[in-house]
Amino acid sequence: MANVPAGLRYSKEHEWIKVEGNVGTIGITDFAQHQLGDVVFVELPPVGRVLKAHEQFGVVESVKTVSDLYTPVAGKVVAVNEALEGAPETVNTSAYEDGWIVKIELSNPGDLDALLDAAAYEAHIKED
Amino acid sequence: MEENLKRTPLFEMHLKHGARMVPFGGWEMPVQYTGVIEEHKAVREQAGLFDVSHMGEFEVKGPQALDLIQLVSVNNASKLAVGQIQYSLMCYENGTVVDDILVYRLGENHYWLVVNAGNIDKDWDWITYCKERAGLTNLELTNISHEIGQVAIQGPLAAKILQPLVPNVVLDELKFYWAKTGVSVAGIRVPVLSRTGYTGEDGFEIYCKQEDAVAIWEALLEAGEDDGLVPAGLGARDTLRFEAKLPLYGHEINDLVTPLEAGLGFAVKLKKGTDFIGRAALEAQKANGLEKKLVGFEMIDRGIPRQGYEIAKDGTVVGSVTTGTMSPTLGKNIGLGYVPVALSELGTEFDVIIRGKAVKAKVVETPFYQPRYYR
Incomplete structure (x- = not known):
């Protein structure tokens, strides 16, 4: 079974977000990394880019597939995980920790209300 | 999963090994078990076991068997000794590719054509059309795809693992692109065993009766356990064949390109002595340059x-x-x-x-x- 930590918020597109202050750290879920298989490439956005909620901000590629990344919340990119450029497989091995992808300064914290909690996300992936 | 996908006799085995199943060429096939990269490396370093039962086989027998093959195949099948295999392609009149095939010469007037899974119906229609158009009646052409399962063991340790299961065959004497008929694998009689594959490694393809596929699969996995043999899916099969530049229909070849453009000129024998479909177009392309x-x-x-x-x-x-x-x-x-x-x-x-x-x-x-x- 996929690991779905409590305390994070989730999108139906399989991104997670962990909010501290007004900054959200975003990555893809354990379920998503498992579905993708071996991640071999991550395309990161430039720091400073301003994103609308649900806007595509990057790409994660496995050996076989290319998947778009969407931000669950609106805001400005304040940091990207550059370590993924050299070690994209970290997304597989540590989806919720070292495999984080971007940090976004939230422009509308209300966006979080539209996201799923762990229980709701778990129910969502069971339907998939 | 899409409706109407066909399943190979090894479907249950794939589920047992935790495969992720995907649609491929009308079939529900395992794309990976533990991971594409891990399976890929196992094949390069030890050995991997592939279910390729979805591939198609056409049997051609009789006095005019060779005539039909020479007509539809761009390579020269008259050069084949009994037991020998040849890579070839079938082309349309304009020189573009119908499919790439393996031609097995199994007996004096007895051949198998092995074709791509997604092209079985198209190829069958094409060959029967060519046969009728040429008035070739003194031969038997049969689509045996639904009777035949196929298991491929590929990798540097393939021969070591397989040898104990085929005590009546000396694998050292079976070279690349040669086949044996009437062999038993793990005590099960199989129609064809060949030293072939689609990975760029040494290896074997075992053509068995569909109902024997599970027993052969399990015997091989057990025999190879200590040598690191693992089931490998279509994902690894694709990356392995790609690194070795083995073409895949629908990617490198299709009905818009010719074998010459695809770098497969080595298989095109313009001077084989008999006319074949696509010859004039390919000759002109060769003369005019690509x-x-x-x-x-x-x-x-x-x-x-x-x-x-x-x-x-x-x-x-x-x-x-x-x-x-x-x-x-x-x-x-x-x-x-x-x-x-x-x-x-x-x-x-x-x-x-x-x-x-x-x-x-x-x-x-x-x-x-x-x-x-x-x-």
Whole structure:
């Protein structure tokens, strides 16, 4: 079974977000990394880019597939995980920790209300 | 999963091994078990076991069997000794590809044609049409695809693992692209055992009765356990064949390109002595020179090329990618694609358009991985 930590918020597109202050750290879920298989490439956005909620901000590629990344919340990119450029497989091995992808300064914290909690996300992936 | 997908006799085995099943060429097939890269490396370093029961087999028997094969196949099947196998293609009159095939000569007037799973119906229609048009009646042509299962064991340890299961065959004497009939594998009589494969490694393909596929699969896995034999899916099969530059129908070859453009001229025998379908067109293309050509390339800047991405030079689209990925063996982002002949020289730089951005690449030598066949 996929690991779905409590305390994070989730999108139906399989991104997670962990909010501290007004900054959200975003990555893809354990379920998503498992579905993708071996991640071999991550395309990161430039720091400073301003994103609308649900806007595509990057790409994660496995050996076989290319998947778009969407931000669950609106805001400005304040940091990207550059370590993924050299070690994209970290997304597989540590989806919720070292495999984080971007940090976004939230422009509308209300966006979080539209996201799923762990229980709701778990129910969502069971339907998939 | 889509409706109406066919299942191989090994379907339950795939589920048992935790495979992720995907649609492929009308079949529900395992794309991976533990992971594409891990399975890929197992085949390069030890051995992997593939279910390739979806492949098609046509049996051709009788006095005019060779005549039919010579008509539809661009290679020269009259050169085959009994037990020998040949890579070939079937072409349309305009020289473009119907399918690539293996021609097995199993007896004096007895052949098998092994065709791609997704093309079985199309190929069958094509061959029966050609047979009737040419008035070839003194032969028996049978589609035996639904009776035959196929298991491939591939990798440097394949022979070591298989040998104890085939005590009546000396595998050292069975060279690459040769086959044996009437062999028993793990005590089960199989129609054909051949030293062939689609990975760039040494290996064998075991054609069995569908109902025997599970027993053979399990016997091989058990025999190979200590040597690191693992089930391998279509994902690894694709990256393995790609590194060895083995073409895949629907990628490098299709009905819009010719074998000459695809770099498969070695299989086209224009002077084989009998006419074949597509010969005139291929002869003319050879005489006039090619306009486009399949090349291998390596990304210089960051990005992974994928099938269908455009190739551009100085801002103008000049070609497209047929296969691309991160190569598990080389750890590089590499691809195959069609470009104008003027851009096919080693070292030539061009751009691959990845999500709207021009990403630099250069032509490199192929195959990316030098196959290790047992000759």
